Amino acid sequence: MRIAAIEDLHADAGWRTYSFLKVTTDDGIVGWSEYSENYGSAGLTGVIRAIAAQLVGVDPRPVEKITAMLYAQTRQAPGGVNAQAIAAIENALLDVKAKGLGVRVCELFGGPVRERLPLYWSHCGTYRVTYPELCGVPPVTSLDDVKALGREVRAKGYGSLKTNILRFDGGAAALHMPGFARGGEGPEINVDRGLTRAVDRLLGAFREGAGEDAGLHLDLNFNFRTEGYIRMARAIEDHDPTWVEIDLFEPDALAHIRRQVRTPIASGESLFGRRGFLPYLAAGAMDVAIVDVVWNGLAESLKIAAMADAYEINVAPHNFYGHLSTAISAHFSAAVPNFRIMEIDVDDCRWRDEFYLNPPVIRDGHLHLPTGPGWGVEVNEAAVRARSGRR
Template sequence: MKVKKIETLYCDAGWRPWIFLKITTDDGLVGWSEITDSHGSPRGLKGIVEDLSPAVIGQDPRATERIYWDLYRHTRQSPGSVIQKAIGGIENALLDIKAKALGVPVYELFGGPTRDSIRVYWSHCGTTRARAWQVTNTKKLASYDDVAELGREVIQRGFTALKTNIVTPGDKPTVPMQGFQGGSGTTDQNVSFETIASLERLMTAFRAGGGDSLGLILDLNFNFKTEGNLSIARAMEPFKLMWLEVDCFDPAALAHVRRSTTLPICSGENVYTNRGFRPYFEAQSMDVASVDVIWNGFSQSRKIADMAETYELNVAPHNYYSHLATFISAHLCATIPNVRILEVDIDDVPWKDELVTAVPAIARGEMSLPTAPGWGADVNETVLKQHPWPKA
């Protein structure tokens, strides 16, 4: 069996592209992975995959670890970021092929399953209804009553936890994600009284609707420096968050935030490979490690999770993508002993279910493990082609 073809495929998922990798073998097997990037260079990923393809085409796809390290050597001087996303995507698609060739789910290749189901949380809760209600056919988040109603909906639909962002409901709801808005002073990342007051109202409304037992997570992303992260952490302490999520590229600064608040801290979604995570673990920077299996690839994600386990830490896979990524992330959870919870986006484009051949089985806040060979879901290319990206 040899790798014959590697393709990078895009579709327009409303406010970002979803990006997939398709690898075909000479005997007709097809492996899929998702490599979505909406933070830098979605077009660049295709070019990287093309640049790496000569090291993969003609190889036996089942030697996934060997191919991973071949690609690592090729790109060692440009580590992380979109390079790692491309390598991780190639590795994940090869794993799909290998498992399909053997007729087993991917987790069987790694001694799994370690569990039968995985607790999931409703991510970008309210965020999507504030920034993309039109393309998701959801109700605009127009008021704090709508936030409370959404909290009730989360519970009614069986979920036990949700994650939201810096969302301000209104006639024109706002989500100042990552300072993308630009302009003078936006890299200062200072926190304002209004932002803290708005977050207090947001969490009060979610708590009122969802009740005391609902797990509340607030993700601050990269919006603030340490001073701002700390101010918000202290303001959020009365809400007894499941965790406060903070992106930060300095392990010591993050450790300072963690030690200065009673809230658990989750971080790591933008950190790559076990080398990247090691200084965070050594500095005791986080209570929960957010690991992205789409961006790291399965092998590195498992190494990160294994290292986290030695630091008495659980992993919460970062997963805000299509259903295929949810399947891949579930497989990771099924091969490790230290899972906190899995991220899933519930509000999304109306054709999300049609894009794949199987959808995650989620009930009572738990996703059942897929049992079909490979990841358990393939991309439906007919549906993918109905949503071209970039738009013509």
């Protein structure tokens, strides 16, 4: 078996682009991965093309050997788009290898620990504030709408949800995300009493709608500095959140925050590889390690999870992409013993399902691990090409 062709495809998904890597072998096996060039990874497709060109004619099955070689070749510029490019290639090669053997990808790593994965409804309310017309869902314009959304989460069987900072105190609903330079805020990313009150009311509305037993997660992203994270986490403690998600590139600062607050801290979605996670684990900086399997590749993600396990830390995948990425994250979640919960976007562009021949099965707030070979979710190439587009 040899790699005959490597191709990238891109589809218009409303406010973002879905990107896919297709690896075809000389005996007709097709392996897929999904990656994201959005949110700070501009140019990733060009990096994938440059790195992958040398693999045409190569046997795709020794995946560990190939990824080790690619990491060695990019050693002087680690992380970032190089790591994401290698991850996209790795994930597609794992799909090829598993399909060639007629097994699921997780079987390559000892088989699943679990077949049914609890989910939390991610970006709950966020897309209904920012893109309701593209999602085809009712807009969220008030705290009463937040309560109604909480009731919808409960009615659809989800036991947990995660929201971003949504404000309803200035007239129109607004997403507060200065850490990503959105909304016109400056680089100082400070917190004030008005903001803590707004978030307190937001979580109170979700709690009223979703119920006392619902798991509430708050994603603070990169939106504050150390002092601001402490103030915000303390302001919402009475809502008993499952975790506060914080992104920081300073492990000692995150460890300091964790010591100052009662709410568990989840972090890591922007970290690369075992070397990226090690100082955070060694500093005792997180209660849950968030691992992006699309950015790191499944094989590397499993190594991160094994390292976290040695520090008595559970892991959860960072997953806000399309259905194939959900399947990739599901194989990670199924294979590790120290799994916490899996992220999924319920709201998305209205036509998301068109891009996949067999979207994952979700019932009662749980994802059922696909049963087909490889990832178990196949890309509808014709539909992707019909909506071809890149941003």
